[in-house]
Amino acid sequence: MFSLIPNALLKQLYTRGSLCNTAEGFCFSLKNRLTDARFTGLHSARIDGQSYAAEAFTLHSADAAPRSVADVTPACPLDFPLRRVVEIQATGAPLSPGRHHLEIVLQTEPFGKITLRVEDDVRPVATIHSEKKGIPRDSTDDYTTAALTERWRYLEQKTGHAPRHLAPAAYPWAAARGNCENLIGVAQVPVGVAGPLRINGEHAQGEFLIPLATTEGSLVASYNRGMKLINACGGVTCTVMDDAMQRAPVFELADARAARAFVQWVQAHGAELKAEAEATSHYARLHTIEPYLVGRLAFLRFNFTTGDAAGQNMVTKATLAACNWLIYNYDGIEHFYLESNMATDKKPSQLNTLQTRGKRVTAELTIPRAVLREVLQVEPEQIDRHSRIGQVGAWQAGANNNGLHSVNGLAALFIATGQDVACLAESSAAITYSEITPAGDLYGSITLPSLVVGTVGGGTGLPTQRECLELMGCYGPDQVYKFAEIVVGVIAAGELSLAAAISSLDWVASHESLGRNRHTGM
Numbered sequence: 001m002f003s004l005i006p007n008a009l010l011k012q013l014y015t016r017g018s019l020c021n022t023a024e025g026f027c028f029s030l031k032n033r034l035t036d037a038r039f040t041g042l043h044s045a046r047i048d049g050q051s052y053a054a055e056a057f058t059l060h061s062a063d064a065a066p067r068s069v070a071d072v073t074p075a076c077p078l079d080f081p082l083r084r085v086v087e088i089q090a091t092g093a094p095l096s097p098g099r100h101h102l103e104i105v106l107q108t109e110p111f112g113k114i115t116l117r118v119e120d121d122v123r124p125v126a127t128i129h130s131e132k133k134g135i136p137r138d139s140t141d142d143y144t145t146a147a148l149t150e151r152w153r154y155l156e157q158k159t160g161h162a163p164r165h166l167a168p169a170a171y172p173w174a175a176a177r178g179n180c181e182n183l184i185g186v187a188q189v190p191v192g193v194a195g196p197l198r199i200n201g202e203h204a205q206g207e208f209l210i211p212l213a214t215t216e217g218s219l220v221a222s223y224n225r226g227m228k229l230i231n232a233c234g235g236v237t238c239t240v241m242d243d244a245m246q247r248a249p250v251f252e253l254a255d256a257r258a259a260r261a262f263v264q265w266v267q268a269h270g271a272e273l274k275a276e277a278e279a280t281s282h283y284a285r286l287h288t289i290e291p292y293l294v295g296r297l298a299f300l301r302f303n304f305t306t307g308d309a310a311g312q313n314m315v316t317k318a319t320l321a322a323c324n325w326l327i328y329n330y331d332g333i334e335h336f337y338l339e340s341n342m343a344t345d346k347k348p349s350q351l352n353t354l355q356t357r358g359k360r361v362t363a364e365l366t367i368p369r370a371v372l373r374e375v376l377q378v379e380p381e382q383i384d385r386h387s388r389i390g391q392v393g394a395w396q397a398g399a400n401n402n403g404l405h406s407v408n409g410l411a412a413l414f415i416a417t418g419q420d421v422a423c424l425a426e427s428s429a430a431i432t433y434s435e436i437t438p439a440g441d442l443y444g445s446i447t448l449p450s451l452v453v454g455t456v457g458g459g460t461g462l463p464t465q466r467e468c469l470e471l472m473g474c475y476g477p478d479q480v481y482k483f484a485e486i487v488v489g490v491i492a493a494g495e496l497s498l499a500a501a502i503s504s505l506d507w508v509a510s511h512e513s514l515g516r517n518r519h520t521g522m
C-alpha cells in the first residue's frame with residue numbers, strides 16, 4: 001500500500017500554518033495523516049530555492065528526544081507512526097514576512113523517496129503559542145480521571161455549571177478511546193427490554209430479548225406488544241438479501257470523452273484495484289465498482305463487504321489505497337476527491353434504497369385474523385387499508401419510507417448496541433408491503449434496504465454497548481447477519497403495533513398514560 005503517493009496526498013503531511021520564526025531560525029511541523037511510516041534520511045531541503053544542509057534541522061516529537069536530521073539514516077531511522085507530529089526546527093536566519101516555498105525531499109519507509117512541495121505564510125511565534133488556551137487536552141493520555149477533571153474545571157469556569165451526572169461512567173474512561181475526543185463523561189440513556197421475540201432466520205433462530213435505549217415513553221411497550229403478536233404467529237421470518245458498504249470517489253478528467261475512457265480503463269483493471277484495496281484490511285472485499293458519468297466527472301461507487309464490521313472506516317481506507325494506485329497508473333486525472341456524496345453515507349438516498357448500503361434485510365409473516373383480533377384488536381382490512389393510504393401520504397411527502405416508524409426501533413437499538421447513530425439517516429429507509437391472503441389473514445413484509453450495522457468495531461466494543469449485543473448473543477465475529485435479522489424482526493414488531501394503534505385510535509391514549517414526562521426531574 002502507498003508504494004507511490006500523489007503529491008496531492010503528500011501535501012497533507014505538512015501542517016499548514018505551522019511555519020514560524022524562532023529565536024534560532026524558523027520551524028514548521030509535519031503530521032502523519034497517511035499511514036505508519038519511518039524517516040530514513042533527508043535528500044535535500046530548499047526554502048525559496050536556497051539549500052539547507054541536514055545539520056541545520058532538528059526533529060522534535062512528543063515521544064522522543066530531539067534528533068539532528070543528519071543522524072537519521074536507514075540504520076537509525078525515526079519512527080513516524082500515523083497521527084505523530086514532528087516539529088522541524090531550522091537553525092539560520094529567520095524568514096522574511098510573507099509566503100515561502102518549501103521543497104523537502106525525504107527518504108522514507110514504506111513510501112520510498114518523497115518530495116514535499118508546499119507554500120505557507122510565516123507567522124510570528126506569539127500567535128502560535130497564544131492559541132493553546134481552549135479546552136484542556138493531555139497529549140500523553142487524554143482519558144485519565146486527571147484529564148477529565150481538568151475539563152470539568154474548565155467547564156465550570158466557563159459556564160458556571162460543574163457536571164453532576166455526566167460522571168461516573170459504568171466503565172473506565174479509557175474505554176472511550178477511539179470513540180470520543182475531549183471526553184467529559186457519558187450521556188446515560190434509559191434502556192428497556194422487550195421480548196422475547198421469536199426469529200426464524202437463516203442466522204438468528206429462536207427467542208431473543210431486545211435491549212432498547214430510548215427516552216420516548218410507550219416505545220418499549222409498543223415493541224413488546226408487537227413481539228407478543230409475532231410470537232403468537234410462530235415468529236417472524238427474516239432474511240439477509242444483500243450486503244454492500246460504499247465509498248464513492250470522483251475524478252475530474254479533461255472532458256466527457258476522457259472521463260468515459262477513464263471508466264473503461266478502470267473496468268479493465270478491476271483485479272489490480274481489488275488487490276490494492278483489499279491489502280488494507282483482513283476483512284474488506286471489493287466486489288463491484290459502479291461508474292456514473294457526468295460531463296468530465298467520473299464518479300466511482302466502490303462496493304465492499306466488510307466482515308462483521310459496519311465498515312465505513314474500513315472502506316474509506318481501502319478506497320484511498322485503490323485511488324492512490326489509479327492516480328499513479330492513469331495519465332490525465334486532473335483532480336480527485338475521495339468522496340463525492342454518492343456513497344451515500346449518513347444521508348437518505350434513493351440510490352441506497354435501490355442498490356443496498358450495509359445490509360438489505362427483510363422480515364415477513366402471515367398473521368391469522370383471529371390472532372390479530374385477539375392481540376391488537378384490529379381486523380386485517382384495517383391495517384391493510386391504512387397501509388395503502390400511507391403509501392399515498394409517503395409518496396406526497398417524498399419520504400424515504402412507506403412504513404410508520406422504523407427509525408424508532410432502529411435508534412433505540414443503535415444507541416443500545418454502539419452503532420453509529422448518524423447512519424440512521426440511511427438505515428431508517430424502509431419498504432413495507434401487505435396483502436390480505438385468500439384465507440382472509442394478513443401477510444406483511446418490511447425491507448430495510450440500507451441497514452448499517454456491525455458486531456465488531458465502531459462503538460460496539462464500549463462496555464455497555466457490548467453488553468447489550470451480548471444479551472442477544474450478537475457480539476463479535478460471525479454475528480453480523482444474525483444481528484441484522486434480529487434488527488429487522490424488531491422493526492416488524494414495532495410497525496405492527498403502531499399500525500394497530502393508529503387504526504384502533506389507542507395511539508394518543510397510550511402516550512398519555514406512558515409517554516408524558518411532566519415533572520421537572522432532579
Ligand SMILES: CC(C)(COP(=O)([O-])OP(=O)([O-])OC[C@H]1O[C@@H](n2cnc3c(N)ncnc32)[C@H](O)[C@@H]1OP(=O)([O-])[O-])[C@@H](O)C(=O)NCCC(=O)NCCSC(=O)C[C@@](C)(O)CC(=O)[O-]
Binds near residue numbers: 137339341
Ligand atoms: C481529526 C482532525 C481534526 C485532525 O486534524 P489535524 O489538522 O491533524 O489536527 P491538529 O492536531 O493539527 O489540531 C488541529 C485542531 O483540531 C482539533 N483537534 C485535533 N485533535 C484533537 C483531539 N484529539 N481532541 C480534541 N480536539 C482535537 C483541535 O481544535 C486542534 O487545535 P488545538 O486545540 O490543538 O489548537 C482532522 O483530521 C479531521 O477533522 N478529520 C475529519 C474527521 C471527520 O470529520 N469525520 C467525520 C466522519 S466522516 C463521516 O462520518 C461522514 C462522511 C464523510 O462519510 C459522509 C460522506 O460520505 O459524505
Ligand SMILES: NC(=O)C1=CN([C@@H]2O[C@H](COP(=O)(O)OP(=O)(O)OC[C@H]3O[C@@H](n4cnc5c(N)ncnc54)[C@H](OP(=O)(O)O)[C@@H]3O)[C@@H](O)[C@H]2O)C=CC1
Binds near residue numbers: 315316459
Ligand atoms: N471514515 C469514515 O469516513 C467514516 C467513519 N465512520 C465511523 O466508522 C465506524 C465504523 O467503521 P468500521 O470500519 O466498521 O470499524 P473500525 O474502524 O472499528 O474497524 C473494524 C476493525 O475491526 C477489525 N476486525 C476484527 N475482526 C473483524 C471481523 N470479524 N469483521 C470485520 N472487521 C474485523 C478490522 O480489521 P482490519 O484492520 O483487518 O480491517 C478493523 O481493524 C463507525 O463507528 C463510524 O462512526 C462513519 C462514517 C464515515
